Amino acid sequence: MTTTNASPAFQRLEAEGRLLKAALNGATNVPGRSGFRGEIALTLEPPLMLEAAFAAADDAEAALSFLAGSLPSYTQLPALIAALGANLKAEGKYFVYVSDLRRGARYVVDFSGIAFFVLPIDDTSVYNELIDCLYLDKTKMKKMDTAQKIDAIVEGASKFTQTYEKISFEEGLARL
Template identity: 25%
Template sequence: MLLETYNKEELLININVNAATSDGAQRAFRGDLVLVEGEFHELSGKKLAPKAVLNQAVMLGDGDKIKFMGGCLRTVDLLPIFVEKYGADLAEECQPIFYVYNLRESFKVDMDGKEYVLIGLEEGMVWNELMDELYLEKSDFKGQSSGDKLITMYDGAKDYKPKYAMTPFTEVKSKAIELGEGRGAV
């Protein structure tokens, strides 16, 4: 399965869920998805931390395609990197929903023939934001395994018709704001 391949290639990090669904035909993932890999450190024999990730990624995979995709991009400039690295792995029906920290408005964009939804976000949890966007309630997930919750999320997205304006990506980039640098404890 595709998500297992991603895991072997160390593209899935900070994993909260990486499980088969109860039907065994699909795989669910929640965590971070590597967009730009870190360099290989020869002395330790490991990759260094990734240079860019899709934070709080939510994915449902079916064989060799991703059926549902959501997550949070730090900047809208990372979208073309996602499209280049993972765009071919998206199923035809998949309409990725990305929350973007450096946008304050919401848009639909077309990238390589695929419609992406970009929603401005100052702070929040992707899972909760997706629940709101897809009109799902906590009770919709009650008693389900962590993998099956992604099937419910996917089912909620089947009828999703965002009312955001289709906007050229260059225009969306021009509406991005400058983000301050994060700092740790002082």
């Protein structure tokens, strides 16, 4: 397992000690792409993590091209933005699964021009939710190593064109 990620998009996060419990932290099988699978620390006090996180970036980029993970509460989205701010870009694909979002709620929440797909999560995993959301082949995914899984998820996300209702963060708070 690689412990240092050469991608500029991950270097600040790594230096700040935010990349935790890494199953992968380094190159994937796609040349020029780095990935991460684990937890991303958003705050230290109180401790808040983006759990079951998947992230990817092109090696030369300072921003993540893909991010997915789970938060316990919709109200914690601003902590995600604060922690990752400079590592996000308008062209990225970002999926946040939230435990306290009502079933069936699916939104695009904009933070300063950066769109997040905000979706509910119940008793399943972010990995399984991504497979379903991105229409990936579960049988093929089972045979892949972690780096291959990240590559397949990133490729699936790059083709993702589903549209959801666009709302502000405040509108989402009012719907909880």
